[in-house]
Structure formats: C-alpha cells, structure tokens
Amino acid sequence: MSAQTMHKSQKVSKADVAFNIILYGICGLILLLIAYPLYFIIIASFSNPSEVSNGNVWLWPSQFTLDGYKELLRHGSIWMGYWNTILYTVVGTAIGLIVNISAAYSLSRRDLVGRKIITFYFIFTMFFNGGLIPTYFTIRDFHLYDTFWVMVLPFSVMVYNMIVARTFFDSSLPKDLLDAAQIDGCGNLRFFFSIALPLSKAVIAVIALYIAVAQWNSYFNALVYVRSGYALGGLLLNR
Numbered sequence: 001m002s003a004q005t006m007h008k009s010q011k012v013s014k015a016d017v018a019f020n021i022i023l024y025g026i027c028g029l030i031l032l033l034i035a036y037p038l039y040f041i042i043i044a045s046f047s048n049p050s051e052v053s054n055g056n057v058w059l060w061p062s063q064f065t066l067d068g069y070k071e072l073l074r075h076g077s078i079w080m081g082y083w084n085t086i087l088y089t090v091v092g093t094a095i096g097l098i099v100n101i102s103a104a105y106s107l108s109r110r111d112l113v114g115r116k117i118i119t120f121y122f123i124f125t126m127f128f129n130g131g132l133i134p135t136y137f138t139i140r141d142f143h144l145y146d147t148f149w150v151m152v153l154p155f156s157v158m159v160y161n162m163i164v165a166r167t168f169f170d171s172s173l174p175k176d177l178l179d180a181a182q183i184d185g186c187g188n189l190r191f192f193f194s195i196a197l198p199l200s201k202a203v204i205a206v207i208a209l210y211i212a213v214a215q216w217n218s219y220f221n222a223l224v225y226v227r228s229g230y231a232l233g234g235l236l237l238n239r
Contacts, residue, residue: 045069084222089215092152096211099156101204104165105192108173119166126159132224139225146227155221158214161207168203169196 044052048063056062072078106112107119129135135154136145144150173196181191197204 085216087148088151088218089212092156092215092218093208093212095152096156096158096161096215097204097208100158100162100207100211101165101197101200102192103157104162105169105196107162107166108169110175122159122162136224145225150225151218151221152215155218158211161210165200165203165207168200173199 040057043059043061044057045068046061046064046066047057048065049068051057051062103122107115107122109115112118130138139145139150139154144154177195178191181195186194
C-alpha cells in the first residue's frame, strides 16, 4: 500500500468531524453541569453570605472573606469528629486486614475441611441478612453499643474483599510452592507469614484501600450505634 493510499484511508470525513464536535460538546456540557456546582460551593465559601443570598456570586468570590472557616474551626466537635474518624479508619483497617486476609488465605487452601460449605455461608450473607433491628439488638447484647469497638469489630468482615483476596491466593500461590515449603519443614503459619503475605502485597494494598474508604465513609453506623458521639476518640481528645 502506497503512502498516498494510506493517507486517503486515514482521512477523516466531514460526517466524522461533525460527530466528534457534537460528542465533545455533549461531554463538555455534562462536565460543566457536574463541575460547576462543586466550584460554586468553593467560591461561595469564600464570599460574603449576603452576596451569595443576593445571587451575586457566579464565577469568582464576591467580597472575599474567611469568616465562615474561622467560625467553623471554633467548634471543638469538628476536631473531635476528625480525630474519631482517623482513629476508626486506622484501627478498623488494621483489624479488617487481619480478619479478611487470614480468612481468605484459609479458604484458598484446598486441604481445608468444609471449604466449600464455609465459603457458601460467607457468600450467603452477601444476599441475605437479618436487617437493622436484629443487628442492633445483637450489638446491644454484646455490650458494644456506644463504644469505640462498635465501629471496628462487628463490621470488620467484608465478604466481597475476602472473596477477592481468596481468589488471588487461589490463583497466584501454586500448590507446588506449598509442597516445596513443607518438604523443607515449613509449617502453615510460617508459610502464611513468610511466603504468602510477601507475595500478596498488591492485593493487600487494594483490600486495605477498600476497607479504609469504607471506614472513613461509615456515617450510618456511627449514627445508629454511637449515641454520645465521643467514644474513645472523643474521650482522648477532651482529656
């Protein structure tokens, strides 16, 4: 094929150009509809409230001021909330990793007795559960209500994350590797900590990110199961 023929085949028709223009225009409009409300919130936060109420804020702040942020940061509950959130996220992520990664590795072992039945029970909970009221009574009867641990223990098992990690262990850790380690005298725990975990840094990082985001955004659990709003984080902050 000559260069002239290739040039003709690569030439874009007027219909394609018109389609691209319309497509880019629609995408730009959608982006504007999504981005402008977020941008407006930012510029309104730096504007005089009366200017915002009168509709004088459109593209940039009007009568620039930081009074809103100063007033917001005066409230100690803001700092207490951030401290609690960070504490719940760090501790909850650590507990979630321990629970989900260890369970995922155990379920990936083909020599685990009842492996399929246990996996079925885990997956069953993804589609059917008791609901809010039975969960509330269970947490209350275990004396976890309005404590620090109610935010990091009852919901630490995330079946989806566990299934992802189990699939990774099952497909990435060959049985020959375990057999070779056992021939050299390596036990199950040593194989898990010395071989399985170092080879699974990628999936551990992904699971840690999933758990951390879920803990950071866990507003509803705190709303239902934490009454005082202090828990451990608030008590530490107010000392």
